Amino acid sequence: MPIRTAQEYVDSLRGRKLKVYLFGELVAEPVDHPVIRPSINAVAETYRLAEEEPELASAQSALSKQRVNRFLHVTESADDVVMQNRMQRRLGQRTGTCFQRCVGMDAINALYSTTFDIDQAHATRYHERLRDFIEFVQTENFVVGGAMTDVKGDRSKAPHEQADPDLFVRVVERRDDGVVIRGAKAHQTGCINSHWLLVMPTMRLGAADKDYAISVAVPVDQPGITYIYGRQSCDSRALEAGAIDQGNAQFGGQEALIVLDDVFVPRSHIFMDGETEFAASLVERFTAYHRRSYVCKTGLGDVLIGAAATIADYNGASKASHVKDKLVEMAHLNETIYGAGIAASHESKRTSAGNYQCDDMLANVCKHNVTRFPYELSRIAQDLAGGLMVTLPSDQEFESKVTGPILRKYLATRPDVSVDNRRRVLRLIENMTLGRNAVGYLTESMHGAGSPQAQRIQIQRLMNLEEKKRMAKKLAGVDETGEPPKT
Amino acid sequence: MPIRTAQEYVDSLRGRKLKVYLFGELVAEPVDHPVIRPSINAVAETYRLAEEEPELASAQSALSKQRVNRFLHVTESADDVVMQNRMQRRLGQRTGTCFQRCVGMDAINALYSTTFDIDQAHATRYHERLRDFIEFVQTENFVVGGAMTDVKGDRSKAPHEQADPDLFVRVVERRDDGVVIRGAKAHQTGCINSHWLLVMPTMRLGAADKDYAISVAVPVDQPGITYIYGRQSCDSRALEAGAIDQGNAQFGGQEALIVLDDVFVPRSHIFMDGETEFAASLVERFTAYHRRSYVCKTGLGDVLIGAAATIADYNGASKASHVKDKLVEMAHLNETIYGAGIAASHESKRTSAGNYQCDDMLANVCKHNVTRFPYELSRIAQDLAGGLMVTLPSDQEFESKVTGPILRKYLATRPDVSVDNRRRVLRLIENMTLGRNAVGYLTESMHGAGSPQAQRIQIQRLMNLEEKKRMAKKLAGVDETGEPPKT
């Protein structure tokens, strides 16, 4: 029976016997682990939004002829691509963190057109298989995670040149009924909270990398898979008594290392196997989608602006002109990100396969601004928060009969402002600028979907410099037709 | 007979007996004045583009049932608004300057919905009159300029409070057949190159400013109008022999002070008269359109990037990594402007009147970036140009038999690069960053459609801070329901 609600989603994750390691120990049940649970709540919010605002977070699928969660939808128009951004911003606002489903959504759409192109070139059947798979997950309403980033070993060497051939995920055995793969994928967002993973190659491949040109779907609980949980700033506050010091106790992100130790994949779930020349376009299409998916961070930006405005209220500073001006600057930067992202989506074009692909240049520009502006928003938020954000005693101190009353006496500001509310907001700003969700709001804004230099290289490719030179030369009256220039 | 070509447009401007003053003298025929002509050429390019790329620069009008120049088109879809931006960028690329028709286009569209709203409120007939006027100019294919910015006198006082009541344009006489207006409009882009002017109030008005709530159409050559030409940096180079030192000899912008000395306007051309409460929304709609129209500057940005890349080629520096990186940064900033602008257009909504109005927040964000990034593009372009840009001797020196050969000997770089081409490109960069077109690319990017603070105020209004606070408080677990906070 398909998953229908946020609660059913959470229930669906129980009892899967995943091999998840965290703080050196095998986790008995991830759903109940206090460090992991907030990340599950964040994914659950994608279901809840689909219940509460179906126009926003679900779509009618021509593929499976039913209304499906938008994260599983193959885009059928530019407007579908735009709606992804609207949904992403809304979820950022609701969770204040990474809700982890964009990789899968973007992978589905990138594979959709790439499998079509491979089939055209090689008379293969990948596209049909993928459509079947998508129809299946749409019907079951599963979470599909993407698994792209290999651990990469020595960055100066190709996959097949590595000292250890497993440093990129590869086919180690080909059987009649399928393939066996081995390797590891790093920084995998939300993988433990998914039902299926779409494995894809991580970069342009050469002919000698044939065994690395592999794309498959695997169930998250497939034997042979181990998950090693990445630790985040302040993660262990979730293990403490009291929720306030977490800042955002309910929601968090998740990244883990996925180790694939000889995992079998049946033929029906293979979407690329050896077509090295299509690795680059798969990656390029995926990153184009995904760089614009970082519009989600404007939802987090909305929360941070709100938090900064609230703390200014509590501090009695909200009427100061410099405070108002800083909030405007935050909004301006946040909307600048949004503008480029949603523009990339609006400018989507139909692919040969029939789904819609966003504008590559604007997607890169969006992401490149994401590698800059959230840091500046954080800086301003810390400015407005005041120093107390990082010198506030622990929640236990406020609960203590000895120090609690002292703190409530001395941290009082205006009579209508609760000290506890004040520290709740301070802890939220700490959470987003230094703590657990700073990981997502800052560092992953930097590196997710490619580090800044990757965007610059792509902008360079797309900027059409020769055309721009031609324009300039025409206006300048440059004459390069001449025989040996007498100058 | 309607104007059909760029040449016919130029011809249509001849013999109009305008009272235009420049350098202290009445200009005999603006079309033939070397300082003015480049600005006419820039407007002519809007006709040429409509000839060469009709899909881009013209549109089928439901109003006049014919294909019309896009600058005269009432938007019938969000896509129509988007197409304006595409056309604007293209014209920026073709001219490297301000082509002066956006004010009129945006005024037509802002008045279209505002007159509709006034009629709804007051049972007036403005909308029908305006439709008639638009149909007329579409049919004749005229250039319509906008005239909004009053000279304003003492900024701390309302129009009716000024020492001299003429410091805002006002009705000085009401007659059965129309009104007589007096006042002046400053910084009027392309006014002399237009056929008609749409006069509009410049800001929010109070009930006591009734005589200032006036919007009309007047022919540019109406008796009683005087034009005093604004001087631009390096304008007088157009009076020198030789074209190279102008940088962009063919195209330039134009701003003038329009003095309305008791100009009569018949009833049929009055679109607002006394409805002070609609001044604010007219201005707001106009500025929303117009702030996003600054996407034109990305066309200029394309030219400047091309010029910077060309001079790097000529200097033999184009392979240096820092040079490539600077060009990427220029492109990134330029596309960031474009992203916000075109997003504002894509997000247009239908008005009650039926035309489409762009997104206000994104339009403001676009313009606000325009007050920053072209300055940074200019700075980088000057970096890539090298110091010679400002120490290059005059064209006369290169033409001189004495100094010409010396300069050609000593300013030689690579044997395949012409010294003259090198200085052409240097002069183009000078033109756009210090000279005549720097006026449009920089200073008017700063102040056109409202100075930076105007955008910040609008962003503040639109940023929905209370909603953002609510989001933050929810995630922080703030509880403000409590009775007297025990803290």
Next chain:
Amino acid sequence: MPIRTAQEYVDSLRGRKLKVYLFGELVAEPVDHPVIRPSINAVAETYRLAEEEPELASAQSALSKQRVNRFLHVTESADDVVMQNRMQRRLGQRTGTCFQRCVGMDAINALYSTTFDIDQAHATRYHERLRDFIEFVQTENFVVGGAMTDVKGDRSKAPHEQADPDLFVRVVERRDDGVVIRGAKAHQTGCINSHWLLVMPTMRLGAADKDYAISVAVPVDQPGITYIYGRQSCDSRALEAGAIDQGNAQFGGQEALIVLDDVFVPRSHIFMDGETEFAASLVERFTAYHRRSYVCKTGLGDVLIGAAATIADYNGASKASHVKDKLVEMAHLNETIYGAGIAASHESKRTSAGNYQCDDMLANVCKHNVTRFPYELSRIAQDLAGGLMVTLPSDQEFESKVTGPILRKYLATRPDVSVDNRRRVLRLIENMTLGRNAVGYLTESMHGAGSPQAQRIQIQRLMNLEEKKRMAKKLAGVDETGEPPKT
């Protein structure tokens, strides 16, 4: 017997029976508390440096006629002020954190001239008392902390107007032999690691705030004082087994709330009592010194640049031009801070009391850059670090027999780079940009010695705008002498 070594300093802190609360509990012995100890180590480094580089970290005192730790030295020349900066940068390099002694050093010097001025005005004896106190601490080689920042309550009200009069530290009883004070000081750097505290008013006071114009010295272990420890990002990692995840296990900062619950101060240790009109100049002199003391952050900047360069090496990316360029940018920003700071010190002027006071404008400019550039250095460091910095599993995972070998296999890069060294450097960058020392490197760079707006107000006061207008008017040929301007 005076303290002579770092070890003797640490020993001197033992057994003092301080009332320190951390995580809701009374700390038995701060010296042995794993969260507190790194902050003690950082202070100890100020002793170690004096041993190892006496020219840098000690000075010959004319006051006590002996060589004293530079943190206790009354400046006798501009060069003495400069040497403070050199020492600060060096200690920043050695500890990568806040070494906590600058507040005391700057307080001693600010009080030195202020007490002299009060005595001149009021025929009091504060200056002599202060000299005695300084001679005493120089001889004993004690750590003197400063205690300035009151908790402030409702920011819109003066001290005497607060609902609770204790929200600023005040005299609650005057006795023949001294005074009794009550209140609390927030964000007090290194207070627990000090031997004495110099209490000072926090801001400009009015005549009605007489009881708040109090400056005294109190021993840290005086009865009636309670310390409530501020928690820092990732502080509890110090409680975990394994040192690597701390990033910088040896050194950390410290801030606590000091609660003064009716603390008696004998007459000999009172340096201001009721002279409200000198509160402003005391604060201004202190902040001038202290804003330039933030040159210490360039020492942390050096460490962060080094860490970023090291991780680039380990990732095999150090030859990429964009990597080199980012390191240069980091150095440029870091040295820009240093330039303004050391310039402020070089430009010191002799006070009436005979010590040297730094330049106020340049000190403010230095600090204002400190509120910006460390954030940008952090952003670039995170760029160079790569995403692994925030997805790296915990140290326990690397120690585990199950997951340790898997991680070492898959996180290998080049054969000559140790995975453990790689994560050590990643954890150091995390420590400085998100973790425990990010508190000092970022948030306290923002708010310490005054938040950004405080510097802007001071720059506004000092910028001498009238003089600048005069210069401009002269060059522009402005003539304002005229009688009623006819224009």
Next chain:
Amino acid sequence: MPIRTAQEYVDSLRGRKLKVYLFGELVAEPVDHPVIRPSINAVAETYRLAEEEPELASAQSALSKQRVNRFLHVTESADDVVMQNRMQRRLGQRTGTCFQRCVGMDAINALYSTTFDIDQAHATRYHERLRDFIEFVQTENFVVGGAMTDVKGDRSKAPHEQADPDLFVRVVERRDDGVVIRGAKAHQTGCINSHWLLVMPTMRLGAADKDYAISVAVPVDQPGITYIYGRQSCDSRALEAGAIDQGNAQFGGQEALIVLDDVFVPRSHIFMDGETEFAASLVERFTAYHRRSYVCKTGLGDVLIGAAATIADYNGASKASHVKDKLVEMAHLNETIYGAGIAASHESKRTSAGNYQCDDMLANVCKHNVTRFPYELSRIAQDLAGGLMVTLPSDQEFESKVTGPILRKYLATRPDVSVDNRRRVLRLIENMTLGRNAVGYLTESMHGAGSPQAQRIQIQRLMNLEEKKRMAKKLAGVDETGEPPKT
């Protein structure tokens, strides 16, 4: 008889029969040419300042045993280096432009130590000759210009590899009594306004470039020298009637191409001839001095801030919080430049020759900020100026009986503000941000003393990255001693 006053200086330039070409014509008398004269006035101001503030602009020379103009002084202490900066800022404030004497001052000091070092290495007599020359110019009180920047031809080739060997200045003939040199120096600041030129090589040279390792002094009016004047933005406004449109009618900068067509130099004026290995250190010392000399631009910054504040006054906007904040930002950036520059001077070290050399890192940091901040100050100044700055009609219009009264009616603001004063200030801002002095304030701030990338390369050399890595590794606990890392 030595020059004693500004007037005597101007007189000393008359009748020299220089071959100066401007606008294609040989200039009869540069002193009387309206385009050239403002640049002479700027140099004259260096004499006037020495008269009015001798402590600031002159110094007692140990070399010539007399009080000499500071521009001719060999630094005898760090304080002497600092005083150069104070004088430079003051002259920037007095002229609002480049006063052209820093190159000579910095060249004298760089050659002073370099000739000493060459003599040590080669037993030559250059240092003594240079001392004689300096004593001579000190006594005569002459202006000494520097001539360093060669035209350089193909940037990818060394001097001796160029197609035309004259593209770097070189010795074409060696005679018993001296040498004959040929070539050209580009962008030579103030050369025509000097009495003597110090010719120096422009960059690091190889052994094969022996003929290019030449440094000499030549009189400006030596036969064989031709000067071709560089044109500046808006230069021809100086040829118009009326002074207001010039913005700063009195002062301007000057750059020219110096063509050396077989110029003879006697032995006594040769300071380097063939010692190629010293070219690099001469250039490096000179640029270190000269990059910090750009502190002069903070004097221009003061003027621009003053102009921006004045126009805000005139517009009635000076109390708006955003206006005040923008002025503070301008001051902050301006003082940041000053801080790094004066710090470089304060940190000067004694050379082997006995004069003082500034800190290289801080000098580069100063200049690098000069390539950024004046552009931002200009942007803000244009923001505060308003759009009228670039749409203001010409001075002739204001003088016209027809348009003058109209303009004075419509450009009136507050009754106490003169329209003419308003446009004077607007024209000054135009002058500094787009016009004649924008050349010096912006573009030459970018390229003078080396383009931005030159500073970055030097910062990279000086940043001591290995030391920083060592610091980071120590704090991170990195252990690289291990044998083959088991990781």
